[in-house]
Amino acid sequence: MESVLLRARGVANSRDITTYLQAGGWEGFKKALSMPPEAVTQEVIDSELRGRGGAGFPTGRKWSFVPKDHPGPKYLICNADESEPGTFKDREIIEYDPQMVLEGIAIASYAIGAHTAYIYIRGEFFRWAKILEEAIAQARAHGFLGKDILNTGYDLDVWVHRGAGAYICGEETALIESLEGKRGFPRLKPPFPAVVGVFGKPTVVNNVETLACLPHIMTRGARWFASIGRPRNTGPKLFCVSGHVNRPGVYELPLGVTFREIIFEHAGGIRNGRKLKAFFPGGSSAPVLTADEVDVVADFDSCAAAGTMLGSGAVIVMDDTVDMVEVGRNLAHFYAHESCGQCTPCREGSDWCLDILNRLVQGYGHPSDPDQLLRICRFASQGMTICPLGDAFSLPISSLVSKFRNEFAAAIARAKPIPPKKLPVMPWVGKDVRFGG
């Protein structure tokens, strides 16, 4: 496939606005400005673009939920929090083509009628925040941002807002709270941000990669975009491949390639001549797939049909030396640390899982542990929590237990007797009648 989102990678001075203009940059925004905002939204709906931040929600439809007749300000937020483990694609776009992100922001802002946009970027990305600041200054100097843009009467300011270290602030309502100057506690939905968002105003939150698609949709048309990929799963997608592959990195491929192609053709197969054991197809919050499932198609609907998620397109690859109990421990550590703590099933559940998995890894497993883990995970993933982090931790962990139960059993078979003090969570014995076991 021709490079679309990564076309600037490897080009000299690719970040400079003159380079971007030479490649036809900012033409998409000019075209959008010549159309009524609703027509821009319609074009994006027709392209069938789905959000690249994780949930895969149709972008144009999300915009159409913004009340048209709302009198006060509306906001656009570019989500550059990029904190789903395994994901490093938005950074790549910003590194090589920050103007493309800004143009996407401008198109989306115009379509929803926002005059202020914020780019919420994770705190660790010092370098990339600076790149964006410089890009904004250049775009302003060229009259693509600011007051009365290109004599159309349309105003738009874009500000970079840095996070300060919190995975949960990638979740859109936590992001909004954080932007408002508070702890990043997710909000209950509804109301959805499109109706009540930042500062109580209608707000659209879109991922960097989603926004980067927009200039191309505007210049080349919805039909062109929809011709890439598969029905309802259209367009180019950035896949981040990490772990035990020969060539980790970001690959731009049409939605609809298989994970086999991604891992073996593009990422060069498994390191050191080892064999593939398993992989997370869409970040660590997506249920794991085994080597037998490597022919699953990498698009939103096919992943859902395979019981997992395309998520952010982050493929984490594990070879046959990997201990899946330790993988579970690693992930439980992440989620227990990142749970914001508002909901009991998520706050306690992630910690309990971590305690049990720590115990298992240290050789103090108990025969009831796998079921105990599954039970905790079930509680955290039944819509019992404010935000989807409950599912994000429990689905991958329960998938590890279900698909690699033999490894959990082996760890338990090797276990030493549990010294009484080393027992952070009592092993669950017998059937809990209240909760139906």
Next chain:
Amino acid sequence: MKTQAIHAVPPEQLQKVTFDEAMEKRIAEIFERYPTKRAAMLPVLWLCQERYGWISPGVIAAVAERLEESPAFVEGVVSFYTMFHRQPPAKYVLQLCVTLSCELCGAKTLAHHIKERLGIGFGEKTPDGTFQLLGVECLGACGGAPVIQVNEDYYENMTPEKLDQLLSELAREQ
């Protein structure tokens, strides 16, 4: 790339903080961007951490006053995020990613290596205040696993040898 050292202002000088003109000017610019003062919270805290190296209780009180919030509220925000130093940090804060892709690619070896070479584990500082080790969660650079962030800079595809070289350079430059 040359990583800038952090020069943390000692606690006794940060008990009572008043912002000078330069800080006030930048705070005023930040206020321009948002409809509420509260939204300036993270940018102003970042400004303070840049300036003082860390966020002391005195800094919290000053930020609270400037943003018309209670110190308790600001403290609540500061403590929620991992990147604000609530104690004076070392000159170089080694932030080793411990999440999955990095662990798969050798983060544990790096942690052991640092322990051996500098004698510090996660959360510890060298006695001379040059290095501090933190275990951090996914840095969003997993293609370059294992990754270590030193102050503001990313170092990717790290090996014990590269780490040795980096630590020697930093120790020399400080």
